[in-house]
Amino acid sequence: MPTVGWIREGDLDAFYEGTERVPDPAPHKARTFACPFCPSILTTQLDLHDHVYARHRVERPVIMLPGGEPTGNDVIRAPLHESDVMLTNTSFARVSVDGAMSRQVSPKELPEILAKTKHAEVKLELVNDVQRNAVPVTSKYKISFRVADLDALRSVEKAFVEVLVSAAISRESIGRFLADKRAQGAGNEYASGLANYCLGILIKERPDGERLTTPLSRYREHYGSALEILKDFDRPLAHLIASIIRFSMNDFERGRERTGYWELDLTNELLVDPSSENLPPSQGHSKRRPVCPVDHGTGRMLELASHLVGQPRWSPILDDECRALARSDVLDASDHQKAFAIWAAVAWRLGATQSALEPLSQIAEVYPFSRWAREYLEKEPM
Template sequence: MSDIAVTNASHAKVCRDGALPQQVSTDTLRKTIAATSQAELKLELVNATEQRAAPVVTYYGLSFRIAQKAELKRVEEAFREILVSEAITRNSIGSFLADKRTQGPGREYASGLADYCLGIIIKERPDGESLTTPFSRYRELYGRALDTLKDFPRPLARLITCIIRFSLNHFENGGERTGYWELDLAIELLSNPGSASLARPHESVTRRPVCPIDHGTGRMLELSKHLTAQPRWSPILDDECRTLAQSDLLDVTDHQKALAIWAASAWRLGSTECALEPLTQIAEIYPFSRWASKYLEQAST
């Protein structure tokens, strides 16, 4: 409630879900708004502080559709059963959105999860799906999912938003921990190569899938994990990175990540000469240019 403020008003009138309007104080109005999760409010803010002047009245309409924790958990249960445990298809996405657990106040949350999964299909383009949607539209779907899910304070939503940002090469929030070790390592490596040193999880720790990841993004996570575990650099690692960076099956954002992981890993292992090829290609590409250009300058001095 401390985030809600009513200014330039002496009192207000509130109409809830079409009922008769009631006059309330500004403090009561703040409490009413803070306590509302499902309602349509029509407000009249009245400023009648000047005795000899006509009151100034402004009108607002507020629509509240705030899902409760239990409703969001039901959406996540349906997500886990339909889109995590089984293969992702357009039919399974439709089944998820039609599930009774994804209706009502949790619908927006479910739509964000569905957009993310549809973006995976568009990006991967599996043989079983007859797709006419352009490949590039996966970015639009990822972006729409990000805009929706970033407003939900749920661990699953936070994880998927971090995956989307990583996939789209948005590292403005570098250093944020998700609990998904490979993702945290890759984000740190590509945000600040000189500080990427996360402790590896114990092999005995049981892990379970909580959300799907497109194969291109997954391949980049595997590459960063593989290269940061190497004690030295060699031409074989150069060839592995070059092959991925030039693959026709990967999106341009994954090409850029492959080059950045290549450059950062070779540099960290002291192979400056091997780092020059990928550094040159990403020195003008944001956000990798923030450190790649500096490394190039150091190599030339």
């Protein structure tokens, strides 16, 4: 029977047919996961994740300076020592000073470089490159070094006393202080902090002759700016003003640090713990030299505390005196709160628990006084 040529089997077809083999049925081979960093083979993806985390994790490199890790743009105002610089997870660093080309340095070299820097803008990149086949982890910082020597700081303080302590504070006197050649140069940062503090006093007190249009609440911004600068200077004047600012803003986290200003140390200790047995003893009436201005609201709170603590007993007259001050229309809100707290603390110390109820109820929900005011209210039977 005739056949069609195109369906006729050829030699090549016969060869392929003879060599084909059907694989024997068997279980599929389990899937595995190879570590990209070492020869390890893991059976599950979770095992791979755990393996990489345990054996090949690359931590972020960190530099620690006094006060903690620098922010993205930090300012160094106090001299650094090599021991102040701590590095972790760092293979090497790249440093650029005042816009110059960056250079690579080792972790051992970097502390010495930073300790020697006084006035410069430094761009710092830390690199952790310990893991082969992994992208290095980096941390970047911009640090402004504005470190003044002791003579420059003393010159600023002399100008401050002559211009802003010995006379009334005004916008003109603040400008004159900043323009003084002793407040220029290396000490300019210190002078800026002192000027911000005085500007905050001016805005808070609002003397008639200044015709201020800045809202009263803005004084807190200037106090905060001054504190941010002055806290970095290891000078008695800077420590004192920083403590006054914290007191004014009802920040008592460091309230037990002594400044030598008796009224301030007394009131701080009283408001941190009204039952404290460590109130600093009175310094009598020895004449003191003024070293910095204090805003009238803060000064009035210090006067109230020192006056009340010196009383041997409590009376309704003291209630009236405290009530009038605590509810005064011219005090700032933070001073109102301190007046109530001083009233409550001293009345409680003198055993006048009923007199303490009124001010305690006013500050029971006001931080930081609520930490002890609530406890005292709970002790007193209603």
